[in-house]
Amino acid sequence: MAAWFDGARRDLPWRRTHDPWRILVSEVMLQQTRVAVVGPYYERFLERYPDAAALAAAPEQEVLAQWSGLGYYTRARNLQRAARAVVDTGGFPRSYEEIRALPGVGEYTAAAVASIAFGLPHAAVDGNVVRVTARVFGEKGDVQTQRVRERLKKEAQRLLDPHRPGDYNQAVMELGATVCLPRNPQCLLCPWRDQCAARAAGIEQELPVKGRKREGVRVHLTLCIVERAGAVLLRQREAHSSRLAGFWDLPEARELPHAEIGDVLGRFKHSITRHDYTVEVRAARVVRAPRGFKWVGREDLAALPLSTMARKGLGAGGH
Ligand code: SF4
Numbered sequence: 001m002a003a004w005f006d007g008a009r010r011d012l013p014w015r016r017t018h019d020p021w022r023i024l025v026s027e028v029m030l031q032q033t034r035v036a037v038v039g040p041y042y043e044r045f046l047e048r049y050p051d052a053a054a055l056a057a058a059p060e061q062e063v064l065a066q067w068s069g070l071g072y073y074t075r076a077r078n079l080q081r082a083a084r085a086v087v088d089t090g091g092f093p094r095s096y097e098e099i100r101a102l103p104g105v106g107e108y109t110a111a112a113v114a115s116i117a118f119g120l121p122h123a124a125v126d127g128n129v130v131r132v133t134a135r136v137f138g139e140k141g142d143v144q145t146q147r148v149r150e151r152l153k154k155e156a157q158r159l160l161d162p163h164r165p166g167d168y169n170q171a172v173m174e175l176g177a178t179v180c181l182p183r184n185p186q187c188l189l190c191p192w193r194d195q196c197a198a199r200a201a202g203i204e205q206e207l208p209v210k211g212r213k214r215e216g217v218r219v220h221l222t223l224c225i226v227e228r229a230g231a232v233l234l235r236q237r238e239a240h241s242s243r244l245a246g247f248w249d250l251p252e253a254r255e256l257p258h259a260e261i262g263d264v265l266g267r268f269k270h271s272i273t274r275h276d277y278t279v280e281v282r283a284a285r286v287v288r289a290p291r292g293f294k295w296v297g298r299e300d301l302a303a304l305p306l307s308t309m310a311r312k313g314l315g316a317g318g319h
Contacts, residue, residue, distance in 0.1 A: 078104025
């Protein structure tokens, strides 16, 4: 399998290193964000924070601004907490258990870092690996249940090549991302085609079995772009408010009861966990900034941690 990877690997920036810090950053970024989006963020972030000490010492607002656009900001906060833990203990931990104990690091990330940076034999099981393993072993149980997940983790650990665990883990992830696709798996190109139970039974399209997806809650809202003398009206979320504490938002129309609401500038859709938003962006005018809002110069926007909704809103409004 690792041999297949040697021939098929994509040249991605985080594949050119064994530095555990760089691998951790890439794995955290890739947790909920696609490879194509992560690439430029990864390079920029590491240019600014080339090691844990650099991130540990940075102001949180600056880190969030660097992360702005990747979403799921808890990851950035946890990464900074992890960097501080690395600095406090005098160096990057070298065992799976210690890596797993870093803030924001789950089983998957710990296994990926431990195997790729230190060659430790731990199978990294993400969504791609669950799909591949379920197909190879012909697992017909619901992969969203704990029982089946645990079974697949054991199978993945059994398949792991102990001599090249890092390459092996990356190979299975790569296989899931490029060959054993959710729809239309490319079995003829697969190194496991002769031992795959799902293919032998002709049920590769039906696996993995997943419980029914819950319907998202639909929400319609109107965001306003209010401009005055080259500045835009924004509100910073309070420190205790939520996971987006400290981020800046555009005002919603309902927050500006005295505003003159004008033309539609654009529309976009946005999903956060179970909420599917349909957002209309409108120009608006106010006589004075309501309580809690501030005028922010357009040239200062790039340095602010904007919520993804605000970023999309400004984009839809032509900023
Ligand atoms: S043979 Fe097909 S279904 Fe089985 S692991 Fe390979 S690509 Fe996936």
